[in-house]
Amino acid sequence: MLITCPYCGPRDVIEFTYQGDGNRERPQPASQDLDAWNAYVYDRLNPAGDHNEIWQHSGGCRSHLRVVRNTITHEILSTEFARGGHKAGGRS
């Protein structure tokens, strides 16, 4: 599986570290909304198809990336720097 890092170009998946579901919305640190925290920690969409994910190019430029990966085919549909803050185009 190849992931195209926006800085380094296409690299083998072994250079990347999966950092979890990209759909999670972290509540404000002071939030006491237990449902929101519960959803952040436990709720996952687990789609069979396009999925928003966070990856880090840990074995390269170390950038954090937003990646849309198809969970059935492992096709990487898009990658971008996570710093932008907006969600990628997968199911959310």
Next chain:
Amino acid sequence: MAEQLPDRLSPLEPDYHPGSHGNFEQGVDVILSETRPGSILQLAAWPGEEKRLIEVIRKITGLALPDGAGGGISSGVRAVFGFAPGKFTVVDEAEGLAQAFAGAITPAIGTLTDLSHGRTALRIAGPKAEWVMAKFFAIDFALPAFPLGAGRSTNHHDVFAQIQRSGADQFDIYVFRSFARSFWKALCHASEEVGYEVQ
């Protein structure tokens, strides 16, 4: 009074054997060496400050970074290349480059980390350099994909490596000092089939 500097020791010492090795009867196709630069720095710009940092690098080193990810340039004495967004490795044969940058990189521009004692610089040169490097790293070493002066961040068996193409058939590899001897031995083994000389 002249400053008393300590001797610089190579981490490769017990396994650094100058001379020809491996299958060299048909010729030596790669030359391996440790370049031992006096200064290896990592510079990082805050988001939006990249151009100011590149200008500081130009003023201090005289090297003008080309545009683009992984762009770099080498003068033989000094070298600089991008290895991550807004981050650059700067190398000088002489010691003391960190002091030259210290006053120029203000807290508003970014940060400076002196890695002179933390990295070991290896050089592989020769007609089979691309071939040997391609056995180590899963990146494209062909000249059009990896132009002269450009830098790459990658790893070999989890040993992080920064690579700069410092010649048409020459690469400089920067690895953690603590992993350098192990990496060096692996590089020597990988070069045996083409015949190598350690200088």
